[in-house]
Amino acid sequence: MSLLFLVLALLTLVMxxxxxxxxxxxxxxxxxxGAFFGVATIYVLLxxxxxxxxxxxxxxxxxxTLIVFAIMLSRSMMxxxxxxxxxxxxxxxxxxxxxxxxxALLLTTVSFPVVDQPVPADAIVQIGAGLxxxxxxxxxxxxxxxxxxxxxxxxxxxxxxxxx
Amino acid sequence: xxWSQIDLRTVGVLWxxxxxxxxxxxxxxxxxxxxxxxxxxxxxxxxxxIGLIWLERKIAARIxxxxxxxxxGPFGLLQTVxxxxxxxxxxxxTPTDADRITYNLAPALAVFHVLMTLAVIPFADGVIGADxxxxxxxIVAFGSVGSMAALMAGWAxxxxxxxxxxxxxxxxxxxxxxxxxxxxxxxxxxAGTMRMNGLAEAxxxxxxxxxxxxxxxxxxxxxxxxxLAEGERAPFDLLEAESEIVAGFNIEYSGMKFAWFFLAFFLxxxxxxxxxxxxxxxxxxxxxxxxxxxLGVVYxxxxxxxxxWVLAWIRATFPRLRIDQMMDFCWKFLVPLALVLLVGxxxxxxxxxxxxxxxxxxxxxxxxxxxxxxxxxGKAQQRAVYASKRAFTPQLPRL
Amino acid sequence: xTIPLSWYLLFAAALFGIGFFGVLSRRNAVAALMxxxxxxxxxxxxxxxxxxxxxxxxxxxxxxxIFVLAVAAAExxxxxxxxxxxxxxxxxxxxxEIDLLKG
Numbered sequence: 001m002s003l004l005f006l007v008l009a010l011l012t013l014v015m016x017x018x019x020x021x022x023x024x025x026x027x028x029x030x031x032x033x034g035a036f037f038g039v040a041t042i043y044v045l046l047x048x049x050x051x052x053x054x055x056x057x058x059x060x061x062x063x064x065t066l067i068v069f070a071i072m073l074s075r076s077m078m079x080x081x082x083x084x085x086x087x088x089x090x091x092x093x094x095x096x097x098x099x100x101x102x103x104a105l106l107l108t109t110v111s112f113p114v115v116d117q118p119v120p121a122d123a124i125v126q127i128g129a130g131l132x133x134x135x136x137x138x139x140x141x142x143x144x145x146x147x148x149x150x151x152x153x154x155x156x157x158x159x160x161x162x163x164x
Numbered sequence: 165x166x167w168s169q170i171d172l173r174t175v176g177v178l179w180x181x182x183x184x185x186x187x188x189x190x191x192x193x194x195x196x197x198x199x200x201x202x203x204x205x206x207x208x209x210x211x212x213x214i215g216l217i218w219l220e221r222k223i224a225a226r227i228x229x230x231x232x233x234x235x236x237g238p239f240g241l242l243q244t245v246x247x248x249x250x251x252x253x254x255x256x257x258t259p260t261d262a263d264r265i266t267y268n269l270a271p272a273l274a275v276f277h278v279l280m281t282l283a284v285i286p287f288a289d290g291v292i293g294a295d296x297x298x299x300x301x302x303i304v305a306f307g308s309v310g311s312m313a314a315l316m317a318g319w320a321x322x323x324x325x326x327x328x329x330x331x332x333x334x335x336x337x338x339x340x341x342x343x344x345x346x347x348x349x350x351x352x353x354x355a356g357t358m359r360m361n362g363l364a365e366a367x368x369x370x371x372x373x374x375x376x377x378x379x380x381x382x383x384x385x386x387x388x389x390x391x392l393a394e395g396e397r398a399p400f401d402l403l404e405a406e407s408e409i410v411a412g413f414n415i416e417y418s419g420m421k422f423a424w425f426f427l428a429f430f431l432x433x434x435x436x437x438x439x440x441x442x443x444x445x446x447x448x449x450x451x452x453x454x455x456x457x458x459l460g461v462v463y464x465x466x467x468x469x470x471x472x473w474v475l476a477w478i479r480a481t482f483p484r485l486r487i488d489q490m491m492d493f494c495w496k497f498l499v500p501l502a503l504v505l506l507v508g509x510x511x512x513x514x515x516x517x518x519x520x521x522x523x524x525x526x527x528x529x530x531x532x533x534x535x536x537x538x539x540x541x542g543k544a545q546q547r548a549v550y551a552s553k554r555a556f557t558p559q560l561p562r563l
Numbered sequence: 564x565t566i567p568l569s570w571y572l573l574f575a576a577a578l579f580g581i582g583f584f585g586v587l588s589r590r591n592a593v594a595a596l597m598x599x600x601x602x603x604x605x606x607x608x609x610x611x612x613x614x615x616x617x618x619x620x621x622x623x624x625x626x627x628x629i630f631v632l633a634v635a636a637a638e639x640x641x642x643x644x645x646x647x648x649x650x651x652x653x654x655x656x657x658x659x660e661i662d663l664l665k666g
Contacts, residue, residue: 001565001566002565002566002570005566005570009570009574012574012578013574013577013578013581016578016581016582016601017581019581019585019597019598019601020581020582020584020585020588020589020594020597020598020601024263025591025593025594026263026266026319027263027266028594028597029597030266030316032597032600032601033312035578035601035604036600036604039578039604039607039608042571042574042608043608043611045566046571046611046612046615047615048611048614048615048625048628049296049297049298050298050301050625051607051611051625051628051629053298053301053302053304053305054301054629054632055604055607055632056305056306056308056309057301057304057305057308058632058633058635058636059600059604059632059635060305060308060309060312061304061305061307061308061309061311061338061341062308062338062636062639063600063635063636063639064312065308065311065312065315065334065338066639066640066643067593067596067597067600067639067643068312068315068319068334069331069334069643070593070643070646070647071593072319072327072330072331073647073650084589084590084591084657085588085589085590086588086589086590088587088588089587089588092583092584092587092588093584093588095587096580096581096583096584096587097580099580099583100576100577100580103573103576103579103580104573104576107569107572107573107576108569108573112568112613112616112617113617114568114616114617115616115617115618115619117619117620118619119615119619120619120620120622123297123622123625124297124298124358126621126622127622127625127626127629130621130622130623130626131626131629135626138630139630142630142633142634143633145633145634145637146633146636146637149636149637149638149640149641150637150640152641152644153640153641153643153644154644156641156644156645156647156648157643157644157647157648159651
């Protein structure tokens with residue numbers, strides 16, 4: 001089990017590093033798909049099957065496809081310059097490494113109240129009941145947000161025909 | 165031992181006992197079982213395709229008043245084998261400007277996403293790779309990975325036709341996923357489970373009349389239409405329209421890599437038929453299946469073949485749609501229809517009518533929607549025809 | 564429960580860091596967006612890991628992760644639409660060249 005986790009986590013991290021370092025944007029997007037898939041397998045290890053499947057549907061099926069589509073729509077983004085870094089990238093790398101070390105220090109020293117309980121058998125039913133029960137208002141807000149965002153996206157990206 | 169009583173699950177239990185007697189510890193046993201199941205599924209899936217290709221060609225030939233393959237072997241049965249050998253010996257060309265890794269990865273991914281779906285298909289009661297409690301969603305998830313494969317192939321080939329094919333893949337598969345998911349959710353609502361085996365179990369009432377295809381024909385229609393699009397089959401085969409974009413995303417592929425796409429295409433058709441069988445045609449349900457569970461496999465394969473035959477029939481009969489017609493059909497007809505159907509089904513099921521009446525109510529609702537929907541579609545079509553006639557009528561100069 | 568919770572948290576932190584690095588260092592806006600998606604994924608791993616290890620009985624962690632998924636989808640849609648619109652007028656989506664407000 002631990003070995004499986006280590007392999008999957010390592011693969012996911014390699015994919016993630018590929019995402020942020022690949023010069024070619026299309027390759028970066030493919031690495032991103034790999035990272036999403038790796039995260040989905042981590043969810044399976046955590047016994048959150050519903051979330052794993054949702055992750056694949058939404059992230060790989062929708063978001064990654066959208067990103068690839070956007071990359072393809074603007075051809076000059078495929079150029080050699082596209083994957084470049086700005087001039088602060090060294091500072092960013094150092095800062096991020098420092099952040100991770102700090103977090104690692106924190107996470108390993110703090111002890112969380114871990115309980116050893118099985119996942120409820122009707123987890124999916126409970127998720128559904130939760131979404132239309134105690135979390136109804138957040139659920140509706142997110143739905144409205146999605147509709148508004150999609151309408152906004154269509155309005156922004158639509159090609160306006162100039163009136164002459 | 166009475167062989168008529170043999171349950172496929174007893175075979176599994178016997179197998180497990182035999183392995184445990186051989187001194188294999190339970191964790192290793194699980195791994196061995198997984199590997200065996202995966203190998204069996206792979207073997208069955210990949211070899212079945214040879215027969216499926218022959219079958220589809222024969223069906224299409226009969227429908228179009230041709231003979232079809234009839235030279236290699238009896239009834240041309242070995243034609244596919246000969247074709248496979250030919251593809252194996254062909255030169256494997258990679259275009260110079262192609263993106264090598266992506267180019268070679270795409271065919272593998274195309275087959276991978278179809279093979280993964282085989283894991284949740286119940287071939288008989290309990291004979292299933294993994295009876296996930298999110299089975300239906302799992303199928304949707306791996307279906308969406310398929311568009312990624314076509315997109316990769318289209319982009320990496322560095323060919324404008326391939327790229328256009330890739331764009332069409334995204335437009336088509338992403339759009340038709342929405343009615344497909346809605347149509348798949350309706351049996352899930354009725355059965356109250358997303359487990360594929362549970363869905364097949366739920367259709368066992370009334371000796372075959374409990375199949376969801378009788379109860380919810382409208383959902384089945386939406387599912388069939390969306391399946392045709394998801395399987396990239398005619399009339400929705402614009403992704404590989406030979407006359408428009410040569411062959412779509414797989415234009416640059418040759419030899420074995422093309423064969424992989426071909427394999428993925430036919431296997432996908434079969435898997436979609438199998439999903440349709442499980443969701444709407446009762447899966448492994450059939451007469452005497454409760455007494456002789458092994459019959460379930462026979463029923464399942466027979467029903468899947470019927471479904472596959474329907475797909476082949478449609479493919480051999482209908483002409484290809486234009487891309488705007490295809491998108492209009494999805495967004496202006498299927499999606500609203502599926503939405504109304506889903507809401508109505510949820511309300512009817514929430515009413516909690518006694519057993520035969522809820523099915524009847526669903527049937528009435530489905531038929532009403534089906535007739536109403538097609539009536540509206542016909543009206544719209546008439547209006548479009550009038551409009552186009554008016555637009556193209558030449559105006560004679562007045563004397 | 565053979566895997567300690569801290570492994571998941573360390574992994575999520577590393578994923579978050581990599582995503583953050585992408586956001587900070589990439590010139591291209593789409594690449595930066597990919598970094599944001601990685602960060603959101605890391606957050607989700609944390610939510611699910613805490614759900615599994617600390618309170619597996621109620622599904623709050625998973626429900627919250629689903630909300631994050633929905634918001635991520637909305638964010639990607641709007642972000643990419645903006646980028647396409649900007650690309651159409653400016654012919655570039657490098658974030659350090661989009662400086663209309665700079666005098």
